Amino acid sequence: MRFNEMHPCPSGEGIRFMAETAGNGRTGTKGAQLRSYLLGLIEGELKPHEKLPTERDLAETFGVTRLTVRRALDQLGYEGRVYRTQGAGTFVSEPRIAKSVELTSFTQDMRARGLVPGSLDTVVEEIPAGAEIGARLALSPRDLVAHISRVRTADGEPMCIENTYVPAKLAPGLAARGIDGSLYQMLTETYHLKIEKAEQSIHATVLDPPLAKLLGVPEFSPAFKVLRVAYDKKNQRIEYAESVYRADRYSYDFVIFRTTRDNTN
Ligand code: GLP
Numbered sequence: 001m002r003f004n005e006m007h008p009c010p011s012g013e014g015i016r017f018m019a020e021t022a023g024n025g026r027t028g029t030k031g032a033q034l035r036s037y038l039l040g041l042i043e044g045e046l047k048p049h050e051k052l053p054t055e056r057d058l059a060e061t062f063g064v065t066r067l068t069v070r071r072a073l074d075q076l077g078y079e080g081r082v083y084r085t086q087g088a089g090t091f092v093s094e095p096r097i098a099k100s101v102e103l104t105s106f107t108q109d110m111r112a113r114g115l116v117p118g119s120l121d122t123v124v125e126e127i128p129a130g131a132e133i134g135a136r137l138a139l140s141p142r143d144l145v146a147h148i149s150r151v152r153t154a155d156g157e158p159m160c161i162e163n164t165y166v167p168a169k170l171a172p173g174l175a176a177r178g179i180d181g182s183l184y185q186m187l188t189e190t191y192h193l194k195i196e197k198a199e200q201s202i203h204a205t206v207l208d209p210p211l212a213k214l215l216g217v218p219e220f221s222p223a224f225k226v227l228r229v230a231y232d233k234k235n236q237r238i239e240y241a242e243s244v245y246r247a248d249r250y251s252y253d254f255v256i257f258r259t260t261r262d263n264t265n
Pocket of ligand 1: 105106107108117162164181182183184185226240241242243
């Protein structure tokens with residue numbers, strides 16, 4: 001479904017009824033009630049790309065000004081829950097893909113969510129590691145690596161840009177063979193390299209115009225930059241990867257545990 005497709009949305013009597021029933025026993029300011037009503041619509045009533053009620057209908061129903069409605073919608077826009085299309089209205093965004101801290105591949109992440117993984121603009125080349133990639137992989141700058149550059153897609157939609165480097169001596173012929181699916185699967189099945197653990201860091205970034213174009217989002221949109229050095233059980237470095245994920249479609253979710261040392265409050 002395309003972003004601009006329009007869908008029927010609750011209006012007039014419909015909103016009033018939902019606002020009233022959602023408001024039974026509701027507390028807080030009118031602005032807070034409006035936000036909780038909108039969240040209810042986004043999370044329950046409406047599907048991605050369906051249209052929210054108009055600013056005017058919302059203002060009338062909740063007895064607030066259009067400015068209050070606009071602020072509530074802007075806030076939901078900053079949070080990536082809705083998007084606006086000039087002249088057409090406000091629509092529900094696609095839900096974010098929640099990424100856990102488990103060591104998974106892009107292919108596994110997408111399949112786990114019922115999405116079909118894919119890649120665009122794949123380039124695989126064998127190049128000298130150079131100083132920076134060499135340091136990440138504990139190689140000399142002159143050692144060769146297979147460099148794989150891909151735009152990763154879910155159901156055909158660009159999600160992330162990935163640049164991955166694998167030491168050529170561990171995966172001989174990878175560059176010549178090319179890749180048309182999961183790198184991790186290929187490393188396991190063809191080269192018997194099984195990734196066991198990884199060091200990973202996640203930074204906030206914005207997409208410069210060329211990257212934004214590749215991902216099909218507005219220039220300077222927010223993104224996550226994820227750096228991963230992956231090891232096998234012999235502690236060999238198998239991969240260094242730099243992945244840039246759209247922040248409107250990803251979140252990182254953690255389960256966190258209290259330590260035994262600090263459980264007094
Ligand atoms: C994730 C990781 C990358 C890894 C990739 C492999 O995106 N961040 O470090 O290279 O998965 O994915 P696949 O096996 O689908 O090619």
